[in-house]
Amino acid sequence: MIDPRRRLFLRGRLAESAAPQAPAVQRPPWAVGEARFTALCVRCHACVDDCPRSVLKVGDGGFPEVNFAAQGCDFCGACEAACEPQALDRAAAEAAHGSDSPHAAWPGWRARIAPQCLAQKKVECRICADACAPRAIRFAPALGGISQMRLELAACTACGECVSVCPVGAVSVQKEAV
Ligand code: SF4
Ligand code: SF4
Numbered sequence: 001m002i003d004p005r006r007r008l009f010l011r012g013r014l015a016e017s018a019a020p021q022a023p024a025v026q027r028p029p030w031a032v033g034e035a036r037f038t039a040l041c042v043r044c045h046a047c048v049d050d051c052p053r054s055v056l057k058v059g060d061g062g063f064p065e066v067n068f069a070a071q072g073c074d075f076c077g078a079c080e081a082a083c084e085p086q087a088l089d090r091a092a093a094e095a096a097h098g099s100d101s102p103h104a105a106w107p108g109w110r111a112r113i114a115p116q117c118l119a120q121k122k123v124e125c126r127i128c129a130d131a132c133a134p135r136a137i138r139f140a141p142a143l144g145g146i147s148q149m150r151l152e153l154a155a156c157t158a159c160g161e162c163v164s165v166c167p168v169g170a171v172s173v174q175k176e177a178v
């Protein structure tokens with residue numbers, strides 16, 4: 001017979017493993033790791049106020065997060081320069097990932113295209129590709145038909161320029177499953 005204390009312990013472990021995980025929050029670019037970020041960030045919102053593209057907003061708990069509803073990030077660096085506690089640290093991020101890496105600002109974050117994408121429904125549309133400066137979204141010509149979209153995740157900077165321009169809301173930027 002199983003020890004009642006062990007049964008309670010196992011129940012707790014099962015409930016823990018069944019609990020849904022909160023979705024990852026996209027912090028401003030070059031943010032340090034999440035645990036360190038929430039420890040360092042004093043919620044002053046200087047990054048939000050100084051972003052010339054209004055890409056940052058105040059999110060849960062008063063911490064800043066990304067909002068690509070209107071436009072994407074052009075990596076101007078104003079948010080990082082405004083962050084006195086260095087919760088955003090471009091030099092450290094670039095040292096870790098390489099200064100020319102497309103993934104230094106948001107490692108692990110990439111564009112995702114949902115099935116409502118017009119091009120995937122064989123309707124001519126290349127608006128997202130036109131907005132993507134690193135050419136992570138491309139269209140391969142198809143003989144006698146609508147060109148096929150190709151997403152080159154290795155080139156995607158997670159800048160979000162492709163998000164707001166999509167007429168059917170098919171594009172988002174999400175954290176890759178690890
Ligand atoms: S790098 Fe510039 S555009 Fe991007 S979030 Fe920071 S301030 Fe805004
Ligand atoms: S500027 Fe730095 S400390 Fe202030 S809210 Fe933004 S990330 Fe946090």
Ligand code: SF4
Nearest residue numbers: 132156157159160162
């Ligand atoms: S998020 Fe990625 S796919 Fe979208 S515009 Fe930026 S680099 Fe291109």
